[in-house]
Amino acid sequence: MSRTERLKPVVKLAGHKEKESASALAKAQDKLLQAQKRLQDIIDYRLNYSEMLQEKGKKSISANELCRYQSFFAQLDSALIQQQNAVQQAEFSVQEHINSWTKSKRKHQMIGKISQQIQQTEQIAKDKNEQKQMDDQASLQFFNKNKPKI
DSSP, X not given: OOHHHHHHHHHHHHHHXXXXXXXXXXXXXXXXXXXXXHHHHHHHHHHHHHHHHHHHHHSOOOHHHHHHHHHHXXXXXXXXXXXXXXXXXXXXXXXXXXXXXHHHHHHHHHHHHXXXXXXXXXXXXXXXXXXXXXXXXXXXXXXXXXXXXX
């Protein structure tokens, strides 16, 4: 079995790992987009709720109602902070997956290039061997043709 044939499973495995890394990266990017959307939803909801409170404030508002609004704003702020943390974690995860994918892609390319070089080297050796055999055969035919007959 040639070296090229022995390397084929290694090249295939490296390609499979690259595809897995790319798939994991895509999933991480989707999670980041979802986290960013949830964060924006919370920000928008808080803004709308704040505007609603301002409209009510133009009229009269009881102290009890004001306490409920403040409590709700505190909950929204807590959710906002949690979601900001989730976005940061998702961004970190995406960066890790980018690094992993880049590493596996480089490895796949490197193994492919090595396999290609080995294949070229083997082809050159095969071509030289075939040329040598043809030269030997031509020499034999020449000597047999020009051999003095006794």
